[in-house]
Amino acid sequence: MKRIFLMLALVAWLGGVLVPAASAQENKHIPVFIDGLPVNFDVQPVIQSGRTLVPFRAIAEALNVQVTWENTTQTVNATDANNNVRLQMGSLTGYRNQTPIPLDVPPLNLDGRTLIPLRFFSEAFDCQVVWDNAAGTVIITSPPQQMAVVGFYVLGDAQTSSWTNLFGVPYPGTSTGNTGLVSELALGWYSLDEQGNLLTQSRTGWQRPDGWEDILDAARSYNLGTEMVIHVTDEDGTITNLLTNETAMHKATTDILTEVNSYGGVNLNLEGLGYRDTGEQLQAVQNSFTDFVSLLFEQLQAAGKPLTLTLHAPNSVYRGYDYQALGQVSDKIIIMAYDYGAKPEPVNQVIQAVETAIAVIPAEKLVLGISAPNETPQSILTKVGIAKRYNLDGIALWRLGVISDEMWQVLKTTVKERS
Template identity: 60%
Template sequence: MKKLLLLTLLFMFILRIGLTPASAQEQTKSIPVLLDGLPIKFDVQPVIQNERTLVPFRAIAEALNVTVAWDGTTQSVIASNDTANIKLYINNKTAYRNEVPIKLDVPPLIINDRTFIPLRFFSEAFSCSVLWDDTYGVKITSPRQSMSVIGFYALGDTETSSWKNLFGKNYPEADKGNTDLVSEIAAGWYSMDGQGNLLTKSRTGWQRPDGWNDVIKSVKEFGLKTEMVIHVADGDGTIVTLLTNENAVNKAISDIVIEAKNYSGVNLDFEGLGLQSNGNQSTIERDAFTDFVRLLSEQLKAANLGLTLTLHAPNSAYKGYDYHALGQLADRIIIMAYDYGAKPEPVNLVTQAVEMAKAVVPSQKLILGISIPSENPESVITKAGIAKRYNLGGIALWRLGLVTNETWDAFRTTIQPR
């Protein structure tokens, strides 16, 4: 008898689930919302009301870098950025964009003491495109955003020519090409030895080409800025040898400043610090690099030249970089948020690197480095989306010569170089 009763109850439970209205099932189903391929985190889940998605207003506003406020007296949400001012009222199907009334399919609602707003209207009001995908949920694409775009110009070959990739023609001919998508060139032509000598030919492949003056001339003709990149790897202790020798430091800084007058500034790319050292030795290396940057920064500022640092990501294995101190000395820091081992680079690790850097360096001083060989046309939109989401100063592309036409086209949809 007990078994019969249990079977009856189980059958009734299954029948009840099967008869649950579709609308109720939709209400309990999680609704993913992606902005430029990045999930928007909500402390309470979006809901569907009359086949329209409503979301907590603060989360969507923060993801879009929109200033938002709640007016309890008028029961209204006010949001604005440089292009639009929005006002919505609870339980009112009339919203306003730049004072122009717009009819809504569903009004903003208060559900369990939380304010929910129509996702499509709010996103499109700030010039985003919105697509409902049955597999991935709501996909929002933000409008093009103005930011710095740094292209690393290094030696390649006939198939990976930085010149042709940038100017669209074989050297020495130059056309607009892809110069509309780059704001400045990081000329990867220099290295150093342990004695502080500035090298134009190095064993690591960083070489200044014979026609380097042609590059500078053509870049300037298309309105792009230039920086000289000094790349040194510490695999054999070259950097530590340099940083711990006062005479070598003084010579290095003097030679750099003299050569930098051919450019608008210096991009210092000293890689590998802090990988094999630990404890006091790691601290000594980190402090020595900071001291070197301090001296170089002072000399460059006196010459009215800028300083960019290209650094391993703060969540990498390289611990020889004091982001907080360096962020106070340099004009910009390029975060090399790549080489994590997967392709495309893992979004969670890239995001973590940006969050760690942003915690100690102003966001507009930070540039997100993107390794083109690790990415594809879809993933670069997400990486640029991270720079947008965290209001960074821009992105840096390693390197010119490797950017496909499809990838250039993808960048054109999401960024506007400044």
């Protein structure tokens, strides 16, 4: 008897998401999560013959799948870069890339919404689907996706070495390590003083290490892009004084243009603007920073070098950054969507930061910053899921040297490694 029960359970599992059997079509609140993020449905999923059916448009959009509806044939078409799926209302046959696949339950119409078999649809797009019986939820993990992965590289110690964390062996040895995941190094070696002098030693600890040329050589050998990061904080007014001194701003851009020849581009990370400013004063702070960025961007463009801005999130307490204006005078923006005061970083606030930025800047110019010390392996999966859900260019990891082996393993399940 036990063997018969197990066989029946296996058959049910192969056909769809296995849920407690229902004698007839049953509406039930069934939470569905993709990469740790909930999928919101305007019509609740339905259980039919023990299978879960969900509104197709909501699940497709959450997976970034393009969908069309053919009214004459009552057919759903869904397409991504690798797969095409076709489902017809009432039919027990689905198609993936023209290959017929039998279904245990057909798609149906409910309250004007088309509901489709969840497991078939998700797995047709190479997702992993798990039914959590204890929680009564469906957990979907999307396939690894190719995206930009920026790794912040700074001077550490034996326990927090960016080199060892990246290459997998102590300096000066090299191996593939985690270089298949990381596409670009943001090298945190520079700062500025209020006179606009470019510094390789700073009071904040951002400094260019001895043997820095070895790091550039290793990056080139593993086909890693490089950015020179210029990091300054305004806690002592350094940035404010710099931005109100036209001579200092021109000095800074000249020094940066001279130094950038060794790198693929520039990453400007000026932090702390607009903390206490309001009204016209805040507007003046935003304008002065935008003016400096515009000056630098124009000269870098002429030199054929891209400019990345690493900015406080638009919903942070530092409001001195006009995202809309800055998006027009930069090639890429890293959103520092962290330091909200909780660990892991609250998903709703990270999403709010992304949605605010996307409202004024194209998603393909945005990168989601993730602070590894504030996350767990599971929460990093969710943060990468946000980058996927909103079609961002990728993620930026703060920082190499503090990313655990478990975090790297999780990243390899959700980010496609470079070939």
